[in-house]
Amino acid sequence: MDQSNTSSNPAHASTDASIRIIHEPGIYVLGMQVVDQSELSRFLTDHGVSWHSDSEIPAEVLTETAGRVCYMSFARPRPGGNSAYLEHIKESGHGSVFEHGVWNILITGVSRSLTHELIRHRAGFGFSQLSQRYVDESVAEYIEPAIIANDPELHAIWQNAMQHAHSAYVQLAEKLNAKMADEPDKTARRKNARQAARSVLPNATETKIFITANARALRHFVEQRGSRFAEPEIRLLANRLLDRLQSHSPNLFGDYERDPLPDGTVEIRTVYRKV
The missing domain is CATH 3.30.70.3180 (Alpha-Beta Plaits)
Known part of the structure; x- marks a missing residue:
């Protein structure tokens, strides 16, 4: 496949x-994230620089912004825009900015x-x-x-095992629920039955x-x-x-x-x- x-x-x-x-x-x-452009602009203005990422994807803008903050490299960005910038991050191995x-x-x-x-x-x-x-x-x-x-014989064996496990779960859940009929809290009764019955469910x-x-x-x-x-x-x-x-x-x-x-x-x- x-x-x-x-x-x-x-x-x-x-x-x-x-x-x-x-x-x-x-x-x-x-x-996914959203960039607050007004706050980003306020930060840039407060620090006397003008910059705008050419990416419109928030995760890309935020990771680029995080990287540029490290060196305050907003004023004279390298050519190539966001794509080139993030490519350089990958080349240099400075992956911490990707965490943003x-x-x-x-x-x-x-x-x-x-x-x-x-x-x-x-x-x-x-x-x-x-x-x-x-x-x-x-x-x-x-x-x-x-x-x-992809193998009919193996599929038949596997399907049989799943059906048996499923049947055992259903029977155990029903009988355990009945066994705990004196429990007044229905939610607790169902939870206790299911947590025990799930022991037969396969990976x-x-x-x-x-x-x-x-x-x-x-x-x-x-x-x-x-x-x-x-x-x-x-x-x-x-x-x-x-x-x-x-x-x-x-x-x-x-x-x-x-x-x-x-x-x-x-x-x-x-x-x-x-x-």
Whole structure:
């Protein structure tokens, strides 16, 4: 599967018997920054300089502004505008200014296995994830690895395992809820039942996670998880996320290129690693 040109919505899904199988993550860019031009102009006026970025993308303007503050280089900027300026930042490795560009992103259609790896990226990230204690998992959605999905025999084994796990969860949740019938608080009763029943759910269970991250942290994620050595599901997510980031902010993420791998997936690379 080509990982560079597919929609960010989880449209690649199928329903087999009692479970829904998902093969594509969903990515929703819910929040980006806004530049207060009046405050920026006031700062420049107070310091006797005139400057205007040629980028209209807030994250690019703010990262350039942060970099220029370090050396007060507003009066005589180098030619080439924002693109050239951020390219120089990448070349010099002064990636701290990239921490001032921030995105709010909701990710769906990924497995709990993937999010166990995702939340290791602590620096520059904030996470809020769906709770299996409060959310009913009886609506079954699971993420199937491509290497299994592409083999009918392996798919049948995997599907059978998911159906059995799902059935066990539903039965346990129902019986545990009945077992705690004396608990007057319905919310507490459901939570206690679900938190015990979830112990049988597999790593493949679909989850949703809201992330807030800065450009430097996102670059690190894309480089680490877009590598050929990364797990395939999270490498797919890195590619889909890069699609959106390059669309929203080409000057911050346009240096990344992709190479096809023998298994049909795609690796992400850049000459500006670990900025």
